[in-house]
Amino acid sequence: MKPGILVTGVVLSAALLAAPTTPMAAAPADEVTIHEIANVLERPEYASQLEGVTFYFGDAPHPRVARRIEADATTSQRSRRFGRSAEESCQWVMLSALIRLKNQTLANGGNAVINVRSNWDNVEWSSRTQYKCSAGFLMAGVALKGDMVSLR
Numbered sequence: 464m465k466p467g468i469l470v471t472g473v474v475l476s477a478a479l480l481a482a483p484t485t486p487m488a489a490a491p492a493d494e495v496t497i498h499e500i501a502n503v504l505e506r507p508e509y510a511s512q513l514e515g516v517t518f519y520f521g522d523a524p525h526p527r528v529a530r531r532i533e534a535d536a537t538t539s540q541r542s543r544r545f546g547r548s549a550e551e552s553c554q555w556v557m558l559s560a561l562i563r564l565k566n567q568t569l570a571n572g573g574n575a576v577i578n579v580r581s582n583w584d585n586v587e588w589s590s591r592t593q594y595k596c597s598a599g600f601l602m603a604g605v606a607l608k609g610d611m612v613s614l615r
Contacts, residue, residue, distance in 0.1 A: 497590075500592055503561070522578070526615050538607050549596075549598040556604060557594055
C-alpha cells in the first residue's frame with residue numbers, strides 16, 4: 464500500500480471519529496401554532512360535514528346536559544402538510560378531528576360535544592375561539608378532548 468493512501472485513510476478515519484454523532488442536520492421541530500376555530504366552522508364545505516352535532520369550545524355556555532356519554536373523549540388526527548400552507552393544513556386536520564368526535568358522539572346517541580379543548584402532547588389548552596395545531600414540513604396535527612353528551 465502506498466504511504467499517501469495510508470495517511471489519507473488515517474486522516475479520514477480520525478475525521479469521522481471526531482464528527483458529531485447526530486445524523487444529518489436535524490429537521491426543524493414542528494411548530495405549535497394557534498388558529499381561529501371560526502375559520503374552520505364558517506367554511507361551507509366543512510360546516511356541512513359537521514351537521515348533527517354541536518360543538519361548544521372551552522367554557523362556552525350550553526344547554527343543560529340530559530346525559531353524559533363520555534367525559535374527556537379524545538381524538539388525535541394527522542394530515543399531509545407538504546404542498547399546503549400551514550393554515551390550510553391546520554384547518555383540514557381540525558375538521559378531521561371534529562368529524563371523528565362527531566361520529567363517535569352520534570354513534571353513542573349524543574348530539575353535542577362540550578368543553579372541547581386542544582390536547583396536543585397531552586397538554587390541555589382551552590379557548591372558546593381558538594385551537595392549537597402542530598405543523599411541520601410534512602405533517603400537521605390536531606388533538607382534541609371534549610365531553611360527548613346529549614343536551615336537552
